[in-house]
Amino acid sequence: MWYNNILETIGNTPLVKLNTITKGVPGTILAKIETTNPGNSIKDRMAVKMIEDAEKSGKLKPGGTIIEGTSGNTGMGLAMAAIIKGYKCIFTTTDKQSKEKVDALRAFGAEVIVCPTNVEPEDPRSYYSVSSRLEREVPNSWKPNQYDNLANSQAHYEQTGPEIWEQTEGKITHLVVGVGTGGTISGTGRYLKEKNPNIKVWGxxxxxxxxxxxxxxxxxxxxEIYPYITEGIGEDFLPANVNFDVIDLFEKVTDKDAALMTRDIARKEGIFVGNSAGAAIGGLIQLKDKLKPEDVVVVIFHDHGSRYMGKMYNEDWLRERGFLQDEKLTAKSILAKKESTEIVTLDAQKSVLEAINTIKSMNISQIPVTQQGMIVGKIAESDILSALLENPGLKSAAISEIMTATFPFVDLNTSIDKISSLINKENSAVLVEDESGKIEIITQYDIINAISG
Known part of the structure; x- marks a missing residue:
């Protein structure tokens, strides 16, 4: 048997028992592995449903352009369906989303416009507003609007809910889902509650x-609204797809807990999933006192870990946010082992001759350059030599004329590996702001001293 196209492979995803990560949580905990969909996420289901409904209603016409604000997964489903059905795609997304998600959309031939995260939805720069403007401007275009398009939740009412009911033989007692657009939890939850009103739906x-x-x-x-790191869940407005009557309660999970739990699912269960799965398991563990040993809990694992390689699965990214504390040396521990000395700087308006004298008298090779107290560049022996060979008269010129880009700045939690990779021929050091706000410098010598110490 074969399928006529890739869209026919969407759905019928496996239900897998979790054995290690949920130890101590009463009941049987099952994960609905939506990463086996061809676009590696649950969003394939509703992407196709929205397109098919729009085709039936005449909103989407042959050769049209699909325009959507998406964090990546819905875009992937739409782009895949568009290829099979002959549409073009333009997606707007936020600068919070992982680079992998944006690259994946472009791999499918979609045009992707990255917009700022930290603006109101009504702001003309927001990814909602930009997609709406493009819909008005691009001829023969259609915006699915996954947040308010009820085909989103209907897809899960028709597919995800029935699959879970059959796979658990009607024994499910709790559904746990990360809530973003609200389509998955509302559609799946509505179907399951129609089958058994006692089923609890936790968002x-x-x-x-x-x-x-x-x-x-x-x-x-x-x-309540402020920027957060967790991807795929939470909103700063109320999408029409969130059916608050279906959802029994909401549980909040911190960015740190969601990120670390995402990694733990891979390490302890061998299931490579995205950020919202980590949040869902984190929330379930927080709610474990509400469960009984006979309960059967289904947790949706929305998308694949490959979309988060530069984030939740990157140790330096985690350390920079203070999420990962381990025995590896960091900028903070290197500074602790270093003798505290006042950093030598030169004002940008000082002359090249003064820089030469400072380098000689202090026996150093590179100096950070400041302007109104801020570090704006650096000057090195090699820069001075190159400049004077070209034009000996530059001795009296201001340093700003020959300075180069400043040393890289790192966070106190940056690992020794990352710091070492930043120190090279162009940069003999990195800069770091200590806990008191004072700028410190870390050189190769400081790293060697910290390791040997």
């Missing part, structure tokens, strides 16, 4: 999102 939210407070109080609190 996983993140700090910086409005869902939990709105569910509990009915208040949309703008003060």
């Amino acid at each position: 996983i939210d993140t700090y910086g999102s409005v869902f939990k407070k709105y569910k509990e109080t009915g208040i949309f609190d703008k003060d």
Whole structure:
């Protein structure tokens, strides 16, 4: 037997028992592995459903352009379907999303426009606003609007819910889902509750999102909104696809817990999944006191880990955010082993001759250059030599005329590996701001001293 095209392989994803990561959580914990969809995420289901509904209603016409604001996974599903059905795609996304997601969309021939994260949805620069403007400007275009297009939740009512019901033989007692557009939890939850009204539907939210407070109080609190790192869940508005009547409760999970749990799922269960799966398991563990040994819990694992290689699966990225504390040397521990000395700097307006004298008297080869107290560049012996060989008269010129880019700045949590990779022929050192706000310099010698010490 074969399939006529790749879209026919969407759905019928496996349900896998978790054995290690949920130790101590009562009940049987099952993960719905949506990474086996051809686009490696659950969003394939609703992407095709939205397109098919739009074709039926006449909103999407032959040869049209699909324009959508997407964090990557919906875009992947839309792009895949567009190839099979003969449409073009333009996607807007935020600068919070991983580079891997953007690269994957471009690999499918889509045009991707990256917009700033930290702006209001109504701001003309937001990825919502840009996609809406493009829909108005591009002829024969259609915007699926996954947030408010109810074909999103309907896809899960028709597919994901029935699959889970059959796979658990109707024994499911709890559904746990990270909530972004709300389509997965609302559609799946609605189907399951129609089968058994006693099934509990738990939504996983993140700090910086409005869902939990709105569910509990009915208040949309703008003060709750702030930037967060977790991808794929939480929102700063209320999508039409979030059916608060279907969702029994929301649980918030921190960025750190979600990121570390994502890695743990790979390391302890051998399942390579994305950030929202880590948040979902983190939330489930926080709610474990609400479970009984006979419960059967299904957790949705939305997407694949390959889209987060530069983030949750990158140790330096985790360390820079203070998420990973381990025995590896960091900028902080290198500074602790180093004798504290006042960093030598030169003002950009000082002359090249003064720089030469400072380098000679201090017996150093490179000096950070400042302007109004801020480090704006560096000057090195090699820069001075090259400049004077070309034009000996430059001795009296300002340093700013021959300075080069500043030393790289690193965070206190940056690992020794990352610092070493930044020190090369162009940069003999890196700069770091210590806990008191003072700028310190780390050289190759400091690294060697910290290792041998």
